[in-house]
Amino acid sequence: MESFLGRYRNLIILVGVLFLQVLGLAVQVKTGANEDKDTRLIRIWALGAITPFERALVWVQNSTGNVWHNYFYLRGVRAENRQLKEQIEQMRVEQVRLTEDAAQARRLQTLLAFKEQFISKTVAAQVIGTSGSDLSRIVTLDKGENAGIRRDMAVITADGIVGKVLLVSPNLTQVLLISDQSSGVGAILDKSRLQGVLRGTANGEVALERVMSDEQVQPGETVLTSGGDQIFPKGLPVGTVTSVGKGKDLFLSINIKPAANLSKLEEVLVLTEKQERESVADDHVRVRAADILAQRLPSVPDKPATVGTPTGVAQGASEASAGANTATKPADAPGSNAAGSVKSASANTPAKSTTLPVQPGKTAAQTSVAQKPKPVNKPSTEPKPEGTQAQPATQPSIVEQKPAPVAAQPDTPPPTQDNSPQ
Amino acid sequence: MPITYTSGEQVEVYRFSLPVTIGVPLVALIVQAYIPKYFPSFAVYVDLPLLVTIFFAMARRNPVAGLFTGAIIGLVQDMLGSREIGIYGIAKTVVGYGASSLGVKLDVENAGARLLVTLGFYLVHAAVYFTVARGLVNSTQHWSWAHGVLAGLVNAFLGVILYFVLDRFKQRT
Numbered sequence: 001m002e003s004f005l006g007r008y009r010n011l012i013i014l015v016g017v018l019f020l021q022v023l024g025l026a027v028q029v030k031t032g033a034n035e036d037k038d039t040r041l042i043r044i045w046a047l048g049a050i051t052p053f054e055r056a057l058v059w060v061q062n063s064t065g066n067v068w069h070n071y072f073y074l075r076g077v078r079a080e081n082r083q084l085k086e087q088i089e090q091m092r093v094e095q096v097r098l099t100e101d102a103a104q105a106r107r108l109q110t111l112l113a114f115k116e117q118f119i120s121k122t123v124a125a126q127v128i129g130t131s132g133s134d135l136s137r138i139v140t141l142d143k144g145e146n147a148g149i150r151r152d153m154a155v156i157t158a159d160g161i162v163g164k165v166l167l168v169s170p171n172l173t174q175v176l177l178i179s180d181q182s183s184g185v186g187a188i189l190d191k192s193r194l195q196g197v198l199r200g201t202a203n204g205e206v207a208l209e210r211v212m213s214d215e216q217v218q219p220g221e222t223v224l225t226s227g228g229d230q231i232f233p234k235g236l237p238v239g240t241v242t243s244v245g246k247g248k249d250l251f252l253s254i255n256i257k258p259a260a261n262l263s264k265l266e267e268v269l270v271l272t273e274k275q276e277r278e279s280v281a282d283d284h285v286r287v288r289a290a291d292i293l294a295q296r297l298p299s300v301p302d303k304p305a306t307v308g309t310p311t312g313v314a315q316g317a318s319e320a321s322a323g324a325n326t327a328t329k330p331a332d333a334p335g336s337n338a339a340g341s342v343k344s345a346s347a348n349t350p351a352k353s354t355t356l357p358v359q360p361g362k363t364a365a366q367t368s369v370a371q372k373p374k375p376v377n378k379p380s381t382e383p384k385p386e387g388t389q390a391q392p393a394t395q396p397s398i399v400e401q402k403p404a405p406v407a408a409q410p411d412t413p414p415p416t417q418d419n420s421p422q
Numbered sequence: 423m424p425i426t427y428t429s430g431e432q433v434e435v436y437r438f439s440l441p442v443t444i445g446v447p448l449v450a451l452i453v454q455a456y457i458p459k460y461f462p463s464f465a466v467y468v469d470l471p472l473l474v475t476i477f478f479a480m481a482r483r484n485p486v487a488g489l490f491t492g493a494i495i496g497l498v499q500d501m502l503g504s505r506e507i508g509i510y511g512i513a514k515t516v517v518g519y520g521a522s523s524l525g526v527k528l529d530v531e532n533a534g535a536r537l538l539v540t541l542g543f544y545l546v547h548a549a550v551y552f553t554v555a556r557g558l559v560n561s562t563q564h565w566s567w568a569h570g571v572l573a574g575l576v577n578a579f580l581g582v583i584l585y586f587v588l589d590r591f592k593q594r595t
Contacts, residue, residue: 010485014519017493018512025508025558039507046501053452132454133510134466135555135563136503139459166504176504181562202564263462 044169051140051172054129058142119233121273122156123147125173127265137180137204138166139265141173147270149173152231154271160237160259161185161225162268173270177262178238179204186228187238192217195226198238198256206239208254215252217244223256233274436481436592443478446588447495450474455502467573469544471495473581475514476543477588479521480530488525492518506559513550517543533582540581544574 005012028039125141143149145168155162155175163183167174176183178198185198187208194215196208208223221241227234239258247253438446450470458465475495479488496514500507521543524530530539548570555561 010489010519010523013486014489014515017489017515021493021497021508021511021515022558025506025512025554028506028508029559039501042507043501046498049448049498050452050455050502053448054456057452057456127459129455130458130465131503132451132458132465132471132499133503134462135551136505138504140455174504180504182504202562264460 040167043167043174044172047140047167047169047172047174051128051142054140055142058126058128119271119273120275121148121271122269123149123272124267124269125149126267134204137177137200137262139163139175139177141175141268141270142171143270144169144171144173146170148272149270150272154232154236155268156232156236156271157260157265157268159261160239161232162260162262162265164231165270175268178258179206179262184229185232185238186226187223188226189217189241190222190224192221195228196254198223206256206258208241208256209247209251211252211254213246213250213252217241217252217254219243233271434594435483436594438478438481438591438593442591446478446591447471447474447491447498451495451498451502454499467576468580469547469573469577470584471499471510472514472517472544472547473540473577473584474588475518476521476540476581477585479518480525480536480539481592483522483525485519485522485526488518488522489515490518492516505555505561509551509554509559512554513547516550517547520546533586536582536585537578540578541571541574544577545570548573 123143125143125147127139128142129140131138141149141155149165149168151165151168153165155164161178163175163177163180165173166176177200178185179200181200181202183198183200186195187198188195189208189211192215194211194217196211199207199209201207211217219241223238223241225232225234225236225238237259239256241254242257243255245253245255450473454465454468454470475488475492478491482488482491492514493511496511497507499510499514503510521539524539528535528539530536552563552565556563
């Protein structure tokens with residue numbers, strides 16, 4: 001017996017070690033330890049041993065990168081700044097249009113007593129590592145419970161959803177990406193409104209499952225979160241359909257290109273607070289895109305107002321040009337509209353303009369008073385002076401008083417970002 | 423082929439200092455977790471913890487030490503992922519045992535032998551992982567020979583370079 005044990009000692013130890021690991025696996029599979037957090041502590045220990053070094057590497061990399069980008073490599077910054085300002089202007093106009101749509105949707109939702117979900121607070125975190133395996137698609141964040149992050153919270157970027165929180169320790173978070181095989185997200189196709197389940201595939205791609213094969217889905221269609229998983233609020237961008245094929249069991253095989261670049265994640269937002277409330281119709285005075293445009297268009301120097309100018313055709317134009325007629329003439333002046341309003345359309349965006357309280361039925365632009373006309377051919381990208389924003393709290397300031405939209409919920413209040421350094 | 427059969431007296435057994443024994447696998451795990459943040463393909467084609475397992479197992483030429491080295495490195499790798507703990511552990515235990523057993527019988531000090539041994543053990547590792555993941559954990563895995571051989575070659579070439587670097591830490595018994 002002793003000779004047998006001595007002869008096969010190595011093999012016996014191998015079998016013993018393998019048996020123990022198989023037993024451990026069986027227990028995990030049987031009890032669903034992956035879900036039940038039974039292995040949480042041991043995983044946190046392993047992460048705790050690895051991540052300090054990763055943090056140090058990220059810190060060194062960021063420090064050197066910051067020195068280079070902030071002090072040396074500033075080429076093209078002015079041009080980029082100009083471009084971004086133009087983009088902001090365009091987005092402001094777009095925002096007004098969306099706000100109108102949202103207000104309409106809210107009124108309808110109010111009628112139906114819908115409940116909406118709002119993102120009320122987010123925590124910004126940096127990605128410091130990965131699992132190191134292509135079979136387990138997770139990333140590690142540099143913030144944890146101390147920053148208010150909890151298990152099953154949604155993780156997003158500005159482009160789209162990223163994943164959900166899988167494991168949290170006081171200062172670390174593991175995020176399961178939507179490209180992992182074990183992830184599942186409720187999703188809806190934007191145009192066709194078909195619902196499905198978003199899952200990761202074995203090769204790291206993302207697919208939309210559970211869409212019946214008799215449905216029509218076109219490549220290029222946008223996919224949004226449906227809110228059905230109770231993790232992601234409804235309407236966040238998920239990605240676009242890249243290909244549609246016949247799948248198994250009467251379902252389509254739909255491949256999705258994620259909106260967020262999952263392979264190059266740097267910073268992400270963890271949604272730490274969501275609010276649910278019933279829709280309330282917005283009774284605020286509407287501001288139209290045309291009003292905003294009119295404010296930013298180059299203006300013609302003011303001419304004295306002509307009383308009794310024919311209104312006729314120019315009536316519509318006066319409205320479309322922000323109703324600046326009231327800015328250059330007394331509000332009760334007869335015929336205070338028409339061509340005169342066109343030429344002074346942007347007269348309420350000069351360097352020193354003040355605003356009056358908005359009267360019912362009038363826009364903020366219509367009530368502003370120009371003190372100094374804007375010069376002709378002044379670029380529309382000129383930053384708006386602060387004076388134009390100084391309005392009473394009850395007024396619907398064109399941009400500032402409307403909450404920033406979040407994804408497909410344009411009326412959602414802006415998320416609060418906790419960027420406090422750890 | 424440069425692989426030659428050697429008697430038990432001919433092979434040299436090496437040992438490593440404690441900092442190297444702990445530090446090298448730790449660095450391998452850190453690099454394996456950090457680099458895919460910037461180069462996602464790294465995680466697809468390279469398995470540094472596996473290379474370190476093979477190196478230590480072949481250098482020590484002790485099957486028990488080899489299997490425990492593989493088991494520990496594999497289990498830590500499992501802990502960093504989201505899957506059940508033990509899949510990498512089992513695969514690397516087998517590789518650690520096999521590499522050290524092979525090291526006893528073959529001269530695996532030259533580059534050609536190391537290249538072939540690493541390629542072979544990469545495939546063994548992938549096969550064991552696939553079997554365990556599919557058979558025990560019921561995970562959806564797809565076997566691809568093309569990917570296996572390509573990743574095996576990448577690891578083999580990287581391994582040859584890495585082993586020459588790590589040879590500096592060897593201590594004769």
